Amino acid sequence: MxxxxxxxxxxxxxxxxxxxxxxxxxxxxxxxxxxxxxxxxxxxxxxxxxxxxxxxxxxxxxxxxxxxxxxxxxxxxxxxxxxxxxxxxxxxxxxxAPNGTLQQRYRLGQCYEPHVILPHVMQIADALSYAHQRRIVHRDMKPENVLLGVAHEALLSDFGLAVIAHHTHSQHREAFAGSVNYMAPEVIQGYPRPASDQYALAAIMYTWLSGKPLFAGTFREVLSQHLTLAPTSLTTHLPDVHPGVAHVIERALAKDPHQRFPDISSFARAFEQACLGEPGPYEAGYQAQPGIMERERIVEIPTGDEALSTRQIEAETQRIPASTRHISRRLVVGSIALGAGIIAVGGGVSWWALRRPEAAQSTPKKSPAPTHSPAQKPLPPFGTRLLIFNGHDIHNDPQQAGSYNTITALGWSPDGRLIASADLNRVLVWDAGQGKLSAQPREQLGSITRLNWRDNDTLVSVNGQQPGANESGVRVWKAHSGVVQATYHSGGNAIPIVVSPDGKFVLGMKNVSDQKNASNLGNLLVWDLVTGETQTTHPGLHVLSNVDASWSADGKYIATAFSTGGSSGDVDIALFGIMTWRRDNGSDLVSNPSGEHDALHIAWQPGGRLVATGYIEGHVRVWDGLSGAQQAIFQAGKQGESVLALAWSPDGTRLAASIGSLQAQGYVSAVPVWDIARKQLLGSYAKHTDYVRAMAWSPDSTRIASTDGSVVHIWQAE
Incomplete structure (x- = not known):
């Protein structure tokens, strides 16, 4: 053993x-x-x-x-x-679950808008409602116990783990060091029930919204505050928060579980209504309807060195401010003692009371309702145009002519302040909030096909020229000063396509000689950005003039798509391919997963394993890049409209696609956005007058910058 x-x-x-x-x-x-x-x-x-x-x-x-x-x-x-x-x-x-936890997604100390956390709140509440209907209470709700799936959906974990720990005498103080921040008063008293999970979720949401924990202090101090103190109102931390949002959170945090919402679904729906500014049952005061029987009570009798003594408990209660001692001192002392039993190490005795828990001997009084400041401005509806940037327009620079001012690439800085946009001659860096230039234009030779930020002042541009062009390569340069830090040429007539997420490698294309249509065909290869040495070669023939590629976030895998779309009479001479393959050895993982081939664009989900492909016929497929399993198909455009670009939101939860066609009345162009986990269309932005050739999401996944010929639109995307 x-x-x-x-x-x-x-x-x-x-x-x-x-x-x-x-x-x-x-x-x-x-x-x-x-x-x-x-x-x-x-x-x-x-x-x-x-x-x-x-x-x-x-x-x-x-x-x-x-x-x-x-x-x-x-x-x-x-x-x-x-x-x-x-x-x-x-x-x-x-x-x-490959994408971490909500503790990593929503950082302590940062404030998140209600509409940002809403999707995960709804998912968590739906899962808890499912469990409650089966007479199961989670007992240990906290952000680190909510994982993120392949589509960044919330996945609750550790159901019953605390119970198993109790069964096996492994409980100790450290085990509840994180949980205590979200522990309902009745859990501390030994009476867990479905409403306890509602309290815990509300405490989590309070932290996400305010950036602060519900209560602060030592372990025992936080326990006593859960029992005795009303938390600081959200309006104190966030004066502009919608009153409905604050009311919903405060009701779910009521000390008496009967004063909370009747169930977790009612709580989630009320929060959703408040986020949308709709009227709802925000005010506390009605009793929960009889429903699911709470799970059996766990009572701990502490023994051993780690159990809190009565003297220690008495000392702890002396720290409670006099103004908050309206709750029975006997209840506080007894409850902290029970909390001490919960965290006792060894020697503790557990048993199940196989009946419905009796009501607590004393019901805490309601705290006075806080005052609220005026409501914040409502969130702009989806598709609201927030800004138009026309710095590339020829009317602003008569020296520019014709198609040379067509924007080919966009990049949004990590801090969300700046956007870089490139046409065939230069790169402009400008303020995302006001549209004003933030730096002198940077003259560039060649066609910039990719434009990424390495940090808030460093840009990496990919110039994808035809073989033999001197300007073909990758440049690293300072956004504000324009100083070029490095220029990398692949040599050997290779065309760079996209740089790896860590900035170490480049995926590109190299000419293939002595092949039919040799001038238009090539092999994919990966080379070291600094040394120029080839690391991997993918031998499959690709069409040089129409290749799109995307790296997985960890840099291990690459997705590629190409298509000519050509034919001659009854004979199809088109060359096409969709595949994912390993960066280290070039071996294929998935090839043409749906049986369709004519994909124009491909994009790998940030932090996940999903891949999106956009097709000539105007639809988008989402599939697992490692297995090929189909996840969803969305019809983006009508007949005759093609997918021109794809862009995942940085959090991996939404996908935007540019569609377009040239009709008799002019360009037809739109950008639909889908929620991938729910497989729902959120809306479509259709205010462009030209093709949308490039898009970039804001780092907080709320806005999209999209090109419209020589101008850029910024619009609300949720």
């Missing part, structure tokens, strides 16, 4: 059941999480190895909880595939 300590990282390479642990993903208070691979199926999974050793009499309780978790099937709940005990160490096998 092998013993695993809580700090042991030596599990990598070992087997648990049919899985080999390949990488330590993270360590929490209850468990360590490993990336693992099934020894036969070669599929990845996440394995959570608990920080405990199960005794024989506890094994059945563990398996019972594992069976309950495995029965949860919901698009916003991480799947538990199986559970097991290796020696005396319990573990859970779960689906692998």
């Amino acid at each position: 092998e013993m695993y300590g809580t700090g042991d990282v030596g599990l990598v390479g070992k087997h648990l059941g049919n899985y080999r642990l390949t990488q330590l993903l993270g360590r929490g208070s209850f468990a360590e999480v490993y990336l693992a691979e099934h020894r036969h199926l070669k599929m990845q999974a996440a394995i959570k190895v608990l920080h405990t050793h199960i005794q024989e009499r506890e094994a059945e309780a563990f398996y019972a909880e594992a069976r309950t978790l495995a029965q949860l099937e919901h698009p916003n709940i991480i799947r538990v595939l199986e559970g097991g005990i290796d020696g005396d160490v319990p573990y859970l096998v779960m689906a692998y």
Whole structure:
């Protein structure tokens, strides 16, 4: 029997059941999480190895909880595939979520607009409602327990993990150090119920909106504040917050669970209405309807050195301000003692009270309703044009002529302040809020096909010229001074297409001689940006004049698409291809996944594994870049309209496509935007008068900059 300590990282390479642990993903208070691979199926999974050793009499309780978790099937709940005990160490096998957690997505200290967090709030609430209908309470809601799936959808994890820890005597103070910030008063008192998850979600939302935790202080101080203090109103931190938003959050944070919303779905709907500025049931005061029976109460009798003594508890309550001592001191002392039992290490005794919990002996009084400032300006509707930048227009620069002022590339700075736009002659850097030039125009030779920001003052431009052109290459230069830091030429008649996310490699195209139509065909290759040495060659023939490519965020994979769309009589002479392949060795992963070939554009989801392809016929497909599995198909345009560009939002949740055609009445152009997780069209922006050849999202995923010939539109995209 092998013993695993809580700090042991030596599990990598070992087997648990049919899985080999390949990488330590993270360590929490209850468990360590490993990336693992099934020894036969070669599929990845996440394995959570608990920080405990199960005794024989506890094994059945563990398996019972594992069976309950495995029965949860919901698009916003991480799947538990199986559970097991290796020696005396319990573990859970779960689906692998590749994009981190909401703790990483919404950083403490930053304030997020209500409409930004709304999609994830709705997903979390839907998952919790599903669990509550099955008489399951999460008990440990916190941002780090919400993972992000391949489409950046919320995936709740760790259902029941705290319960399993209680069963196995692994509970300790550190285990609840993060959870205490979101712990409902009745959970501290030992009475968890569905309304407890509502309180926890509201506390999470409060932190996202205000940038501050609900309460601050030591572990015991935060416990006592949950029991006794009304939190600072959101309007104090955010004077312009919509009153409805503040009311909804405050009601869900009521000390008495019966004063909260009747259920988690009602809470989420009220928040959605408030975000949209619609009237709703914001005011607290009505009783929850009888519904789902709360799960059984857990009572802990603390023993051992870590249990808080009565004297310590008395000392803690002395710190509570006199103005807040309207709640029974007996209730506070007893509840903190119970909280001490929850965090006791070893020696604690647990049992289930197999009945509905009785009401608390004392009901906290309602805190006075806070005053609210005037409502903030409503969020502009989707498609609202916020700005037009015409710095490339020939009327502003008579020296420019004809098509030379057509904008070919856009890039939005990481801090959201600046936009860089390129035409065939120069690059302009300008303020995204006011449209004023922020730097002198930078003269450029050649056609800039890609324009990216390395940081807030460094630009990387790709000049994709035909083979032999001297200006073909990649330049790194300062946005404000225009000083060129480096220029990289591939040599050997290779055309650069796109730089890798880490800036180390370039994907490009090289001529293929002695082939039919040799002047138009080439092989893909990856070369080192600094040394120019070829790292990988993809031997498949591609069409030099029409290649689009995109890297995965980790730089391991590349997606490419090309098409000629040509024919002669009854004979199709078109050359086409859609594929994803490995950067390290050039081997194909997926080829033509849908059976359709004539894709003009391709884009890999930021931080995910989805790939979008836009087709000549005007539709867009979304599919898994590693397996080829189809996820969604969207009809972007009408007959005769083609997809001209694709752009994922930086958070990976939405996709924009430019469609266009030349009709008798002139250009027809529009940019539809879809929510990928919900597979819904959010809206379409149709105020362009020319083709949209390039688009760029703002870093906060709320706005889009799109080209319109020689001008740029900035518009609301959510």
